[in-house]
Amino acid sequence: MRILLQGGTIINEGRTFKGDLLIHNDRIEKIIEGELDSVPGDIKVIDATGKYVIPGVIDDQVHFREPGLTHKGDIREGSRAAAAGGVTSFMDMPNVKPPTVTNELLREKQQIAKENAAVNYSFYLGATVDNIDEIKKVDPHTTCGIKIFMGSSTGNMLVDSREALEKIFAESPILIATHCEDSPTIDRNLELYKQQYGEGIPPFCHPLIRNRECCYTSSSLAAELARKHNSRLHILHLSTKEELELLDQGPRTQKHITGEVCVHHLWFNDQAYHTKGNLVKWNPAIKTEEDRQALLQALNDNRLDIIATDHAPHLPEEKAGVYTKSASGGPMVQHSLTVMLELMEKGQITLENIVDKMCHAPADIFHVEERGYLREGYKADIAIFEKHPWTVKKENLLYKCGWSPLEDMSFTYRVSMTLVNGQIVYDHGKINDDVRGEMLTFY
Known part of the structure; x- marks a missing residue:
């Protein structure tokens, strides 16, 4: 043909x-x-x-929720929404049920995608405090990376032991991608706000609880370990201007420490909590306008490497209710390119740079074969x-969860x-x- x-x-x-x-x-x-x-x-x-x-977009961070959480998302639905947004390849995260922390479970997800994914796919192997043997056995030819939750996770996928982290950074055969938020800092801040508000903490406190100190403490530790062990580190969803200094500079193919920014951190700032509440509750939190501008500037001068989504659907009832019970995350994969093109229309980024950071850079940094370029x-x-021109409405969403933080925009x-x-x-x-x-x- x-x-x-x-x-x-x-x-x-x-x-x-x-x-x-x-x-x-x-x-x-x-x-x-x-x-x-x-x-x-x-x-x-x-x-x-x-x-x-343009080349199809490669999204290096999605949560399509399969297996085990398919009431709010799955690989078929998520990949169809991706296709509608110009995303032709995705890399999916391991915090599902059961967590993808063995190579056998990794192969099972690959089989689900082979049967159901409308676009190209890859999956991270999740790190735990004690699965170093599984990490060492991973197939570098078919696995995009090792995902470490260095905070903001539950069960054995939270890796906050220095000894376990040292082993992973020393022995992982492939790129390590990290979620960096410091749990002790979060816990300490949460207690302070509970004392002030009880269970009725307002959503605008989210970036004060999961604050810049929480992010930098964790991401600087990841950078320190990567430099010590000469690891390939990719810090996911950077949200503060301070963290940008942790990334390597120079041509991205020569960097050992790279960074990703998500569309919601480029589109929203902390004023959105006052109008959208928990709908814009992500981890890491959306920060200030100064941070948003700093992240955009870092894309424009090539200090920041990749634009992705962290697409993470929840049902409306899981996002509703009091702050402490509301889930963090939101759907974005159908609209990521659209949002970035709107920022281009506003003069905040060039079209060539959007293509570079959404298509070329993921292929380069993850060493994707024969994709990401025309x-x-x-x-x-x-x-x-x-x-x-068009407007995001419920009736044109392809998300199983049935909502978007961009509705009526x-x-x-x-x-x-x-x-x-x-x-x-x-x-x-x-x-x-x-x-x-x-x-x-x-x-």
Whole structure:
């Protein structure tokens, strides 16, 4: 099968140009600046005139909730929402039931995705205080990373023992991704606010309880251990300006310590707690406007490496109620590219930089094979979007949880088509449920 994406504006590797893109089966056969001289009759032509063509987004942090928590999300539903947002590959987290802390459980999740995922997939192996043998046996060719919850987790997935952390950083054969929040700091702050408010703590206290000290204490420990053991460390969902100094500088392919920022930390600031309450309760917490601006600036000067979502759906009733009982996290994978394009429209980031941080950088940092770029011979994972104002409403959400913190917000751009391995999986509001993604592989 051959497809020609004709007449679009291609954004790739820092360049923007009008051109055609020829796909043969699952790969990009040719990129043509300008127009193809003649189009053979056996080629399906898709008119991309007036539209933008980019590599598919790679989201390095989602929680699709399968197995065990499928009342609020699952791999089929999450991957369909991803496709509608121009996301062609995801890396899913291990805090499910049972937690993905053995290689056998990792293989079981891979099989679920093989049968159900509409886009490409990979899964983290979760670290515990005592599963170093499982970590050492992980397959580097098929596993995106080792996930350490250095705070903000329960059960044996909370790794706050210095001895256990030293072993993991010393012996992990692949990239380590960390959730960095210091539990003792959180516990101490929570008690102070309980004394003041009882159980009725207002949502605006969230970034004061899970404060910048809580984040920096933990992320600086991760950076210290990575430098001591020469580990590859990726610090997830950075939320404060102070943490940016912990990252390595220079070309990202030479960095050992890299960082991710999530869309919600770039879109919202702490004033959102006053209007949206627990709906914008994430861990780490959304911080100040100064932090938001610092994170954007760090993206623009290449100190910060990847933009992702931390997509983490909960049912409305799990988000409701008092602060201490409300779940942290929210759905975002269907709208991450849309939100970033709106920030571009506001002049806060360039289109080329969005593509760099959402498509190219995840491929580079995680060593994803043959994806993340529009290159001849690479897999044909492609997102097409256009300037077409629209509003996020309940009726156009693809989330099982049925809500979004962006509801009733209007955006300038929408994703019109998504291709995964050369197959059209999303086309102007419709999902092709026959398409299945492939397992990501890593070099």
